[in-house]
Structure formats: C-alpha cells, structure tokens
Amino acid sequence: MNAGATKQHLSRWTSAVWNVIGAVNIRAKILGIVLGLVALMGVAATIEVRLLLEQTLTNQTYERSVAVARDVAARATDLVLMRDYYELFRLLRDTQANNPDLRYAFVIDSDGTIIAHTFGSGFPVGLRDANTVTAHEHHRSVLLTTDEGDVWDTAVPIFDGRAGIARVGLSLVAREQTIAAVTGQLLITTIMAAAMGITAAALLTWILTRPILQLVELAKAVANGDFSQRARRWANDEIGALTDAFNTMSEALAQVERERAEREQMRSQYVTQIITAQEEERKRIARELHDSTSQALTSLLVGLRSLADRHRSPELKQQVEDLRGIVGHVLNDLHTLARQLRPSVLDDLGLAAAIQRYVADCRTRSGLTIDLAMPGLNNERLDSALETALYRIVQEALTNVIRHAHATTASVVIERRTDRVRAIIEDDGCGFDPASLSGDGHLGLNGIRERAALLNGHLIIESAPGHGTTLYVEFPLPAPPEERYEQHSVGR
Amino acid sequence: MSSILLVDDHAVLRAGLRLLLDAQPDLHVAGEAEDSRAAVAQAAALQPDLILLDLSLTNCSGLAAIPSLRTAAPQARILVLTMHDDEGYVRQALAAGAHGYVLKRAADAELIAAIRAVLRGELYIHPALTRQLLEELLPQMPPASPWESLSEREREVLVLVARGYTAAEIATRLNLSPKTVETYRTRGMEKLGLRSRAALVQFALDHNLLTST
Numbered sequence: 135m136n137a138g139a140t141k142q143h144l145s146r147w148t149s150a151v152w153n154v155i156g157a158v159n160i161r162a163k164i165l166g167i168v169l170g171l172v173a174l175m176g177v178a179a180t181i182e183v184r185l186l187l188e189q190t191l192t193n194q195t196y197e198r199s200v201a202v203a204r205d206v207a208a209r210a211t212d213l214v215l216m217r218d219y220y221e222l223f224r225l226l227r228d229t230q231a232n233n234p235d236l237r238y239a240f241v242i243d244s245d246g247t248i249i250a251h252t253f254g255s256g257f258p259v260g261l262r263d264a265n266t267v268t269a270h271e272h273h274r275s276v277l278l279t280t281d282e283g284d285v286w287d288t289a290v291p292i293f294d295g296r297a298g299i300a301r302v303g304l305s306l307v308a309r310e311q312t313i314a315a316v317t318g319q320l321l322i323t324t325i326m327a328a329a330m331g332i333t334a335a336a337l338l339t340w341i342l343t344r345p346i347l348q349l350v351e352l353a354k355a356v357a358n359g360d361f362s363q364r365a366r367r368w369a370n371d372e373i374g375a376l377t378d379a380f381n382t383m384s385e386a387l388a389q390v391e392r393e394r395a396e397r398e399q400m401r402s403q404y405v406t407q408i409i410t411a412q413e414e415e416r417k418r419i420a421r422e423l424h425d426s427t428s429q430a431l432t433s434l435l436v437g438l439r440s441l442a443d444r445h446r447s448p449e450l451k452q453q454v455e456d457l458r459g460i461v462g463h464v465l466n467d468l469h470t471l472a473r474q475l476r477p478s479v480l481d482d483l484g485l486a487a488a489i490q491r492y493v494a495d496c497r498t499r500s501g502l503t504i505d506l507a508m509p510g511l512n513n514e515r516l517d518s519a520l521e522t523a524l525y526r527i528v529q530e531a532l533t534n535v536i537r538h539a540h541a542t543t544a545s546v547v548i549e550r551r552t553d554r555v556r557a558i559i560e561d562d563g564c565g566f567d568p569a570s571l572s573g574d575g576h577l578g579l580n581g582i583r584e585r586a587a588l589l590n591g592h593l594i595i596e597s598a599p600g601h602g603t604t605l606y607v608e609f610p611l612p613a614p615p616e617e618r619y620e621q622h623s624v625g626r
Numbered sequence: 627m628s629s630i631l632l633v634d635d636h637a638v639l640r641a642g643l644r645l646l647l648d649a650q651p652d653l654h655v656a657g658e659a660e661d662s663r664a665a666v667a668q669a670a671a672l673q674p675d676l677i678l679l680d681l682s683l684t685n686c687s688g689l690a691a692i693p694s695l696r697t698a699a700p701q702a703r704i705l706v707l708t709m710h711d712d713e714g715y716v717r718q719a720l721a722a723g724a725h726g727y728v729l730k731r732a733a734d735a736e737l738i739a740a741i742r743a744v745l746r747g748e749l750y751i752h753p754a755l756t757r758q759l760l761e762e763l764l765p766q767m768p769p770a771s772p773w774e775s776l777s778e779r780e781r782e783v784l785v786l787v788a789r790g791y792t793a794a795e796i797a798t799r800l801n802l803s804p805k806t807v808e809t810y811r812t813r814g815m816e817k818l819g820l821r822s823r824a825a826l827v828q829f830a831l832d833h834n835l836l837t838s839t
C-alpha cells in the first residue's frame with residue numbers, strides 16, 4: 135500500500151517536472167543543461183579553492199607568527215635583561231618593518247608589565263591577557279578575532295620565562311584579500327566558460343533543430359496536400375535517416391495521391407457518362423410515350439367518340455363511354471409517367487418553366503406550402519447539363535423535404551448571376567446535425583453533392599435539429615452570357 | 627360549313643379526327659398535313675377557316691409554324707391540339723398568335739366545343755390551364771412596405787439572405803454570430819409578414835433591393 139502510494143507520488147512529481155521541461159524548446163533545454171553544468175562546476179571549484187586556500191594561508195601565517203615570535207624572543211633576551219627598553223622598542227619596530235602583515239608586537243616582563251609595544255598610543259584593553267604561555271612551553275598561539283580581522287597571536291617565553299614573554303600578532307587580512315582575488319578570478323573564468331558554453335550550445339541547437347524545423351515545415355505542407363517538397367539532407371546521422379524516411383514517405387504519398395486523383399477523375403467521368411446516358415434514355419422514353427403511345431391512345435379516344443356519335447344504341451354508347459374513360463385514365467397515367475421520367479418542358483422551355491411546373495405538382499401532391507422565386511432566370515437558357523442538374527437537385531431536395539423534414543413551408547430560390555447560379559432549398563422542418571451526415575437517410579444529399587461536384591458546383595448545408603434545413607448549391611457559370619432572347623425550341 | 631386543316635404527324639390520329647369532325651354537320655375536314663412545310667402550303671391553298679395544329683411535329687416545332695401559318699392564311703383561326711399541359715407552352719402559343727389550346731387527352735370531350743368556340747371568334751383554353759394565366763394578368767396588389775420599420779441590422783441581414791448568402795457567410799460579413807443572424811432574419815421576416823426565403827426574394831425583387839447584382 136505504502137509503496138504504491140509513494141510510487142504514485144513519485145510519478146506525479148515526475149510528470150509535473152516533465153511538464154515544465156517538456157514545454158520549453160530544444161534550444162532552451164540545451165542552453166539550460168550547459169549553463170547549469172558550467173555554473174555547478176564554477177561554484178564547486180570556487181568553494182573548493184576557497185576552503186583549501188583559507189586553510190593553507192592560515193597555517194602559513196601561523197607558522198610565520200611562531201617564527202617571528204621566537205626570533206623576537208631570542209633577540210630580546212639580552213635587551214630585557216639589560217633593561218635597554220629603547221633598543222627593545224627599536225627591535226620591535228624593525229620586526230614590524232620587515233613583516234608587513236605584523237599587526238603588533240610587545241614584550242611583557244616577568245612581573246607582567248608591558249615594557250615595549252608597537253602601539254603608538256594606548257595599548258588595547260584585554261590584549262595582554264588574551265594569550266599567555268608558561269615557561270616550559272615552546273610557544274602558544276591563539277587565533278584572535280578583532281575588529282580589524284583575524285589575528286594569529288603567538289606568545290613565546292623569553293629566556294625560559296625568566297625574562298618575560300614576547301608576543302606578536304600577525305594579521306590574516308592578506309589572507310582574505312588573496313581569497314577574494316582568487317574567487318574573483320574564478321568567477322571571471324566561470325563566466326567566460328559559460329559564454330563559450332552558450333555559443334557552443336547555440337551552435338549545437340542550430341545544427342540539431344534546423345533539419346527538424348525543416349521537417350516540420352514539410353510535414354505541414356504534406357498535411358495541406360502538397361507532396362512535391364523534399365527535405366534537404368544535412369548530415370549523415372539519425373536526423374539524416376529521418377529526413378530520408380520522410381522524403382520516401384512524401385514520394386509514396388505523392389504517388390498514392392496521383393493514383394487517387396486519376397481514379398477520382400475516371401470515376402467522375404463514369405458517373406457523368408452514366409448520368410448523361412440515364413437522362414438521354416429517360417428523355418427518349420418520355421418522348422416515345424408522348425409522341426407515339428399517347429398519340430395512338432388519342433386516336434383511339436377520337437375513334438371511340440366517332441363510334442358513339444354514329445350509333446344510337448344506348449347500350450353501345452355506355453360501353454364506348456366506359457372505354458373512353460379507361461383510355462383517358464391510361465393517357466393521364468402515361469403523361470404523368472413521361473413527365474416524371476423527364477419533363478419535356480425542361481428541354482423545350484427551360485429550367486424556370488420546368489421548376490415552376492414541378493413545384494406546382496409538389497404543392498398539390500404533398501399539401502406543403504412551397505414558395506418559389508427565380509430572380510435573374512427568365513427566358514435565358516442555361517447549359518443543358520446544368521439545367522438538368524439543377525432540376526434534379528431541386529427534385530431530390532424537395533423529395534427529401536416531403537419525406538423526412540415534417541415541414542409546413544418550403545421554399546425554392548434559384549438565383550442566376552453573371553458568373554454563377556445558386557439554388558437554395560429551404561424548409562422549416564425538423565432539421566438535423568450536418569456533422570452526422572453519413573447514414574442511409576442522407577443518400578439524397580450525397581446524390582446532390584455528387585451531381586453538383588460533376589459540374590464544379592458545391593453543396594453547403596445549414597441545419598440544426600429543430601431549426602429547419604437550408605441547402606445551397608452553387609455552380610459557376612463559364613463566360614458572361616450572350617444575349618439570347620426569344621430562342622424557343624419546342625418539339626424535337 | 628367551316629373548313630378545317632388538320633396538322634399532325636400521326637396518321638392514325640388524323641384519320642380518327644377526320645372521322646369525328648366530318649360527322650359533325652357544321653364541320654368538314656378540308657385537308658391534312660403532317661409537317662409544318664406541308665401545313666403552310668395547304669393553308670395557303672385551302673384558306674381554311676380553322677387550323678388544328680399539333681405542337682410536336684416531326685421536322686419542326688408547331689410553335690414556330692404559327693406565324694407562317696398566319697401569313698399563309700390570315701383569316702384562319704388556329705387551335706392548338708397537343709399533349710403538353712404546361713402553362714409555358716400555352717403562353718408561347720398564344721403569344722405566337724394561336725386562338726385556342728386544347729389537350730389531346732380531352733380531344734374526345736372538348737375538341738368539338740373548342741372548335742366551335744374558336745370559330746365563333748372566342749378564345750378557348752383548356753380550363754385546367756387558365757388559372758395560372760389569369761393570376762399573372764391580375765394586377766399585383768401594391769404591397770404596403772413595412773421595410774422602413776425594420777432596424778438597420780435587420781435590413782442588412784434580409785438583403786443578404788435575399789441575395790442568396792448562407793447564414794455563415796452573412797455572419798462573417800456582418801461580424802455577427804450565426805445565431806444572431808438567424809434572430810435578425812426571423813424578426814425581420816415576421817415584421818414583413820414573409821413566411822419563407824423565396825417569399826423574401828420575391829419581396830426584394832418587387833422592392834428593388836437586389837440592385838447590386
């Protein structure tokens with residue numbers, strides 16, 4: 135349990151740290167590592183050197199203080215015994231002159247009286263008792279801490295203690311200065327090393343990240359569908375291998391894309407052919423129904439009428455009347471069938487007339503209120519394939535509205551501008567989420583999209599559950615249209 | 627006795643019609659033609675009182691033949707007999723100079739009445755087709771325009787909707803959210819009493835709001 139908790143704790147910490155480290159870029163990472171190392175080395179070396187130096191200098195000063203004190207004691211013996219205090223004073227002054235770091239020197243006689251000292255005016259209180267030595271000792275040293283810094287105070291007995299004690303104090307101020315100077319030097323060295331480290335790190339970063347950034351640019355281009363770019367191989371290392379792999383991938387993707395585009399083009403050619411063939415076939419059948427079958431039935435109708443007119447038998451008249459009724463029904467059905475297959479109006483009078491007719495049929499058939507507006511689409515004809523596509527799209531869209539939308543009002547707008555034509559089919563029905571456009575219920579919309587795409591058009595769907603549906607289908611129109619008025623073609 | 631010229635590319639139908647019409651005491655079929663060229667020649671030669679014309683002829687449209695028939699036989703009345711039941715054809719036939727329009731599927735019941743009406747100098751159009759034509763002829767009510775009562779934003783939105791922009795496009799253009807666009811649109815259309823986009827487009831056309839196209 136406990137181990138598990140610790141592990142969890144650890145992993146949380148690790149991830150927190152990685153979040154911070156991982157967030158910065160490679161340049162910052164490398165610079166951070168280099169600067170950290172240089173700073174660590176610098177600080178460690180400085181501390182080490184300072185400690186070592188301090189110890190060495192302290193020992194050195196101690197040894198010198200002992201040597202100087204013994205020298206003073208030896209040379210002061212006679213002077214003390216002769217009570218030549220003036221010479222004694224000169225001896226102390228000479229000693230001070232020869233040793234610049236000698237802070238003070240004085241001599242105490244066997245009674246404990248200070249008989250000579252190097253202090254110009256006033257002997258510091260307490261200094262006399264700060265250190266002492268017994269007659270049998272070689273010397274005794276004490277590290278005094280004064281307001282002028284540390285001082286090695288050494289006491290040496292004169293003439294085995296019988297002529298008093300010689301005391302000298304060697305200042306350690308020089309030690310502090312030396313250490314400060316060395317530390318400063320080390321700091322300068324550290325900073326220079328850091329500067330060189332930064333330069334080296336920047337160079338390294340540049341070498342490392344340049345190919346990576348280039349690959350990033352390339353990957354973006356590939357994501358945007360541009361497979362033509364290739365990465366330059368900078369070095370023969372792992373990144374070089376990555377670059378090679380990337381280029382190979384781009385090449386393969388480009389190949390796949392080319393094949394896909396070819397297949398897509400073939401597919402849309404096939405679909406265009408199929409749609410054209412279908413429309414042609416429908417047109418032919420519709421014409422056939424109109425021109426031959428219906429004409430024959432009309433002849434039959436007329437013949438039956440003459441038959442009825444020429445005979446007086448009420449029984450026969452009734453029978454002929456029934457037959458005429460049947461023929462009339464068949465004619466009507468054939469007519470409806472022909473129009474559903476492909477309305478002749480579309481070919482003879484154009485899109486506007488055909489749409490008007492279709493919308494009127496839809497109104498009666500479905501009971502739906504359908505408004506229609508076709509600004510800019512009067513007598514001018516559009517390209518026949520485009521008219522067919524727009525007609526079929528409106529047909530499909532209205533069929534969808536009637537079947538699925540549960541709408542009360544629908545509206546069809548076909549707007550022709552100089553450079554494009556846009557059909558908008560809108561309803562106030564239940565709507566749907568356009569993002570979920572895949573199921574079987576939306577096959578109609580896919581058909582519309584397909585038909586639009588074949589003529590370089592596109593479909594935009596705006597809908598939301600409960601807010602109705604609007605389909606926008608837009609086709610580009612090639613050149614500015616020629617003025618073509620009153621160019622009707624009725625019949626074949 | 628009125629003379630009639632039958633123009634139809636369907637021989638059996640011509641025969642049937644001739645049988646039917648000749649049986650009437652006041653009518654007789656003077657000639658037949660199966661295409662427009664023959665029809666014009668026959669009309670010029672026979673100067674019939676009435677030409678019964680099919681719109682779907684083999685080599686040429688019956689519609690296109692009407693003016694030349696009028697020139698060939700100026701006093702002849704022209705009655706169109708056709709399968710096409712779209713108002714568009716009716717309008718064009720009347721504009722070209724026809725005096726009547728009968729559907730073939732009503733040939734047995736209405737044809738003779740139509741022929742007599744046209745011969746009397748009346749205009750005969752199959753009843754199912756007259757409604758739309760009349761609606762177009764009726765004077766449009768000058769709509770009272772509440773357009774000025776709309777807010778600036780509502781007007782901007784409605785004009786763009788009428789011009790066919792998608793809600794998303796309008797939102798981008800006017801720097802609004804699609805939801806706000808929808809609100810302005812709904813409110814504006816309510817104020818104008820319009821129920822659909824097509825009605826709005828028609829309104830905009832009537833009020834000349836789409837001038838920039």
